[in-house]
Amino acid sequence: MPTKLHPALIGFTVIVFFFLVGPLVIVVGSALSDTTYLTFPPQGLSLRWFQNIFEIDAFRRTILTSLQVAVISTFVALIIGIPASYAMSRYRIQLPGWLSTLFVLPVLVPELVLGFSLLKNLAFQFNAPIYLSLIIGHTILILPYVIRVISASLASFDFSIEEAAISLGSPPLKTFFTVLLPNVRSGVIAAFILAFITSINDVSISIFLTGPGISTLPIQLLAHMEQFFDPTVASVSVMLMVLTVAVMATVERTLGLTFLAK
Amino acid sequence: MKRIAGWTLASPATLLVLLGLVAPVAATIYTTFGTPGGPFSTYQAFFASGFRRTVLLRTINVSLIVTVIALVIGFITAYVVSRAPGWLKSILIVAAVFPLLTGVVVRSFAWLIILGKNGILNSTLINLGIITEPLQMLYTQGSVIVAMVYLFVPLMVLTLVGVLEAIPDDLIQASASLGANSWATFTQVILPLAVPGLIVGAVLVFTGSFTSYATPQLLGGEQVMMMGTLMYQQAMVTFDWVSASTIAAIMVVITIAIVALMNAAARRLNPMTV
Numbered sequence: 001m002p003t004k005l006h007p008a009l010i011g012f013t014v015i016v017f018f019f020l021v022g023p024l025v026i027v028v029g030s031a032l033s034d035t036t037y038l039t040f041p042p043q044g045l046s047l048r049w050f051q052n053i054f055e056i057d058a059f060r061r062t063i064l065t066s067l068q069v070a071v072i073s074t075f076v077a078l079i080i081g082i083p084a085s086y087a088m089s090r091y092r093i094q095l096p097g098w099l100s101t102l103f104v105l106p107v108l109v110p111e112l113v114l115g116f117s118l119l120k121n122l123a124f125q126f127n128a129p130i131y132l133s134l135i136i137g138h139t140i141l142i143l144p145y146v147i148r149v150i151s152a153s154l155a156s157f158d159f160s161i162e163e164a165a166i167s168l169g170s171p172p173l174k175t176f177f178t179v180l181l182p183n184v185r186s187g188v189i190a191a192f193i194l195a196f197i198t199s200i201n202d203v204s205i206s207i208f209l210t211g212p213g214i215s216t217l218p219i220q221l222l223a224h225m226e227q228f229f230d231p232t233v234a235s236v237s238v239m240l241m242v243l244t245v246a247v248m249a250t251v252e253r254t255l256g257l258t259f260l261a262k
Numbered sequence: 263m264k265r266i267a268g269w270t271l272a273s274p275a276t277l278l279v280l281l282g283l284v285a286p287v288a289a290t291i292y293t294t295f296g297t298p299g300g301p302f303s304t305y306q307a308f309f310a311s312g313f314r315r316t317v318l319l320r321t322i323n324v325s326l327i328v329t330v331i332a333l334v335i336g337f338i339t340a341y342v343v344s345r346a347p348g349w350l351k352s353i354l355i356v357a358a359v360f361p362l363l364t365g366v367v368v369r370s371f372a373w374l375i376i377l378g379k380n381g382i383l384n385s386t387l388i389n390l391g392i393i394t395e396p397l398q399m400l401y402t403q404g405s406v407i408v409a410m411v412y413l414f415v416p417l418m419v420l421t422l423v424g425v426l427e428a429i430p431d432d433l434i435q436a437s438a439s440l441g442a443n444s445w446a447t448f449t450q451v452i453l454p455l456a457v458p459g460l461i462v463g464a465v466l467v468f469t470g471s472f473t474s475y476a477t478p479q480l481l482g483g484e485q486v487m488m489m490g491t492l493m494y495q496q497a498m499v500t501f502d503w504v505s506a507s508t509i510a511a512i513m514v515v516i517t518i519a520i521v522a523l524m525n526a527a528a529r530r531l532n533p534m535t536v
């Protein structure tokens with residue numbers, strides 16, 4: 001028999017979810033407005049603000065930059081994060097304990113501090129290109145997510161399967177791709193998605209590593225908001241929400257959504 | 263042999279974190295001690311400035327308020343979600359995950375539309391005849407707190423749902439059948455078992471609020487400056503990199519202190535280890 005809930009608790013929860021979803025509905029509504037200023041409920045329905053995104057050069061450029069940075073840093077994080085997670089599960093005894101602490105550090109150190117330090121001590125000190133610093137920053141930011149998710153899926157992997165393959169003459173690299181990787185497939189997909197979304201949405205690192213000629217979408221949104229109060233920002237927001245929905249649908253189809261609550 | 267294999271595989275990620283995070287951040291903190299006025303002069307300057315002290319205290323204050331509100335809202339909501347039937351639970355978790363995956367800029371922007379001078383809240387209040395002039399709601403501490411609570415409640419809910427789900431229904435019913443009223447069951451059974459989750463949630467929300475940038479920038483502006491916005495301003499507007507590094511060092515120290523403190527508290531309060 002399930003526990004009975006007090007009606008007041010249920011009422012409270014309904015209000016909370018209204019509070020969680022309501023503001024996003026308002027953003028969608030304002031994006032569809034035909035007016036030149038932000039308003040809700042929308043007055044006249046129009047998609048012209050969506051068209052406007054692509055007419056503004058800065059938005060076109062920053063959307064591309066954000067996608068590039070997200071794809072590159074996610075791939076780099078996966079390429080270095082998967083072997084690291086593997087090493088930490090397979091050779092746990094041989095590797096020092098501080099290694100797992102090291103990989104939690106990017107979560108502990110405030111993102112603003114990392115962004116500023118990369119600007120000051122990498123881009124400025126060593127004349128490293130801003131774009132490279134931006135990708136390094138994003139890769140470090142998402143590495144802990146990759147390592148945590150992959151390590152979680154490796155925890156249920158039986159390493160004796162891998163030993164069996166090797167003892168039957170399978171070369172190490174082939175073993176990795178045909179035995180190990182298929183077994184942690186769902187973890188890799190989850191890590192990819194989490195990393196990509198985190199990178200696309202990042203403000204605190206990117207804010208220091210953008211400048212003339214190079215900027216990411218969230219930074220461009222902030223800059224646009226300081227000058228204009230038109231529905232363009234709302235329509236970009238809707239675009240980002242559509243991306244999020246697509247991502248959630250992918251997670252749902254491959255892993256089930258409760259995965260994200262863990 | 264195994265040691266070499268392990269290190270080979272772990273070394274690219276290790277090097278990236280050491281060279282891309284540990285070294286630059288350590289260098290930033292190190293420069294705050296190497297100034298001409300003596301090793302602690304930048305910190306003396308920080309705390310001597312009334313404005314900066316106010317910003318620090320305000321940031322701590324706002325983060326504490328946000329944490330407490332998010333704890334209360336998140337705990338009640340997570341409890342109801344954890345006891346909801348399966349299909350409803352999935353819907354509710356989706357409704358919590360979706361805002362979490364939506365960026366901080368978008369979620370702060372929503373409150374710009376709601377709380378603005380000609381925003382929804384003001385026009386609704388005027389239409390209802392409650393006020394005649396629009397209220398100044400943006401660029402106040404209240405608007406920053408509301409938007410941050412909005413930002414962090416989903417995180418708190420998702421952190422707590424797992425913990426509360428693990429409490430079996432039988433335990434709650436056993437408590438009731440032994441004569442405890444619902445308040446006693448709540449305070450003596452559910453709450454103690456949820457403590458580890460509450461601590462994790464509190465750390466996430468407090469450190470997240472304490473080091474946030476986009477929300478105080480959009481909803482607080484110059485009037486409600488917080489540590490993150492002050493640091494950005496020092497670094498990128500006035501180009502006082504020593505001052506920005508000092509703020510960075512203070513943020514790192516406070517964040518790590520909070521995490522260490524909460525870790526210790528979690529070990530002490532966890533009913534499983536007593």
